[in-house]
Amino acid sequence: xxxxxxxxxxxxxxxxxxxxxxxxxxxxxxxxxxxxxxxxxxxxxxxxxxxxxxxxxxxxxxxxxxxxxxxxxxxxxxxxxxxxxxxxxxxxxxxxxxxxxxxxxxxxxxxxxxxxxxxxxxxxxxxxxxxxxxxxxxxxx
Amino acid sequence: xxxxxxxxxxxxxxxxxxxxxxxxxxxxxxxxxxxxxxxxxxxxxxxxxxxxxxxxxxxxxxxxxxxxxxxxxxxxxxxxxxxxxxxxxxxxxxxxxxxxxxxxxxxxxxxxxxxxxxxxxxxxxxxxxxxxxxxxxxxx
Numbered sequence: 001x002x003x004x005x006x007x008x009x010x011x012x013x014x015x016x017x018x019x020x021x022x023x024x025x026x027x028x029x030x031x032x033x034x035x036x037x038x039x040x041x042x043x044x045x046x047x048x049x050x051x052x053x054x055x056x057x058x059x060x061x062x063x064x065x066x067x068x069x070x071x072x073x074x075x076x077x078x079x080x081x082x083x084x085x086x087x088x089x090x091x092x093x094x095x096x097x098x099x100x101x102x103x104x105x106x107x108x109x110x111x112x113x114x115x116x117x118x119x120x121x122x123x124x125x126x127x128x129x130x131x132x133x134x135x136x137x138x139x140x141x
Numbered sequence: 142x143x144x145x146x147x148x149x150x151x152x153x154x155x156x157x158x159x160x161x162x163x164x165x166x167x168x169x170x171x172x173x174x175x176x177x178x179x180x181x182x183x184x185x186x187x188x189x190x191x192x193x194x195x196x197x198x199x200x201x202x203x204x205x206x207x208x209x210x211x212x213x214x215x216x217x218x219x220x221x222x223x224x225x226x227x228x229x230x231x232x233x234x235x236x237x238x239x240x241x242x243x244x245x246x247x248x249x250x251x252x253x254x255x256x257x258x259x260x261x262x263x264x265x266x267x268x269x270x271x272x273x274x275x276x277x278x279x280x281x
Contacts (some may be wrong), residue, residue, distance in 0.1 A: 013192060015161075017193060017196065018197050022153070024201055028216055055151060058155040060152055061155020061157070061220070077166050084243055090239025110195055110208065114221065124231050124236045128241040131241025131242055136170075140242075
């Protein structure tokens with residue numbers, strides 16, 4: 001378990017929880033990222049501006065962290081281009097149809113004890129684990 | 142004020158994704174690759190991300206359940222749907238498939254744009270196309 005990072009992961013998770021908690025208390029909205037992105041099409045100009053501000057925050061958040069703490073984790077995207085496009089299509093289609101992703105169902109939904117979100121989280125965890133197993137151990141990507 | 146609230150929350154979220162390691166697809170796949178437990182290569186960090194997130198978020202949602210108005214004005218909107226239906230399950234199964242293929246879900250994909258690399262950008266473009274396709278199918 002050489003890559004295991006319990007402390008930074010717990011601290012990062014706490015920041016994510018703080019963000020989701022503040023967003024429901026301050027703005028009255030669920031910090032579900034797929035919902036925030038999907039909502040850019042619908043709604044009033046004010047609502048769209050708010051969602052756009054959240055998305056801008058998502059992009060500058062890692063930069064602020066790097067400036068404040070000097071910590072900037074490396075990112076590695078192993079998937080080749082066709083796999084990456086297929087993955088993106090599935091993630092976009094699936095989160096829209098299933099009304100949420102890891103943040104909306106996995107954090108916000110579970111934090112308010114929603115049975116729907118528990119079912120959704122078990123479903124995407126299940127196929128996530130299965131797909132990774134097939135890709136890494138059966139196909140050998 | 143609401144715009145600043147959204148910008149603050151988005152920034153905290155993005156910083157959390159980076160600090161936790163969730164922004165790195167390889168780390169997410171290191172968690173999803175549970176079979177690696179055999180040769181001691183499994184990375185359980187993501188469980189700590191979820192645990193930290195849930196414990197901190199819970200009291201806020203508890204407060205939100207008993208209030209109608211958000212602190213920066215406007216209503217508190219919590220999902221009202223209760224039934225576990227086919228679209229929820231099928232959509233989530235499809236999402237998990239895509240997540241396991243590349244190790245990216247919507248939040249980390251957007252935050253990874255800050256690295257100015259081509260691959261996260263391509264993924265986000267495909268994700269937006271997937272969302273648009275779902276809307277088209279839902280209408281027809």
